[in-house]
Amino acid sequence: MNVQVKTTINLKQLASGDFSYDLDLETYDALRRTDHAVGRVLAVIGVPEEGENVRLHSEGTLLCGRGAWVSLEGMKPSKNMTSQTVHLPTENTLDRAGLSRMLKTHGTRRSTPVPPVNIWGQS
Numbered sequence: 001m002n003v004q005v006k007t008t009i010n011l012k013q014l015a016s017g018d019f020s021y022d023l024d025l026e027t028y029d030a031l032r033r034t035d036h037a038v039g040r041v042l043a044v045i046g047v048p049e050e051g052e053n054v055r056l057h058s059e060g061t062l063l064c065g066r067g068a069w070v071s072l073e074g075m076k077p078s079k080n081m082t083s084q085t086v087h088l089p090t091e092n093t094l095d096r097a098g099l100s101r102m103l104k105t106h107g108t109r110r111s112t113p114v115p116p117v118n119i120w121g122q123s
Contacts, residue, residue, distance in 0.1 A: 001039045001107040004031060007063060009053075011046025019044065019068050019088040028084040032075040039106035043069040044088055067094045071106055 004027060012020040021044045023031075031040050045067035047053035055062040068088035078084040092098055 001041060001103065003041045003043050003069070003102075006042070006044045007065075008044065008046055009049040011044060011066065014087070017090045019046070019066075019090065021086055021088060022083045023086050024083050025078055025080065028072065028075075028078055028086070031072040032077075034073050039071065039108075040073065041069050041071050041102060041106050042086065042088075043067060043094060045094065068092045069094065069098065069102055 045063050047065035069092045070088045
């Protein structure tokens with residue numbers, strides 16, 4: 001599975017509890033495609049504008065904030081020219097349980113659609 005990770009200080013929480021993020025159109029179009037053998041997921045982490053938002057450890061970098069993930073595969077093309085607002089369900093957390101669900105749902109390989117080819121036909 002491929003995961004596109006975005007970090008922002010402008011992660012909006014909707015009245016439903018879900019998060020809202022304005023994703024650039026190029027990334028939106030890449031993540032909504034369905035012709036890949038490996039699933040693609042968007043993860044967005046909202047960090048505070050002020051205060052501690054990053055901790056550097058010898059094991060890696062820890063982003064301090066809240067976030068969620070969503071699969072955009074199969075979504076309709078955007079009518080916008082530069083970005084598309086995407087909704088990230090709050091149940092798709094970036095903790096052990098949420099990441100486990102992400103891997104179970106989108107982490108398995110699948111066959112890639114291949115157009116039919118008639119090798120005996122004329123060009």
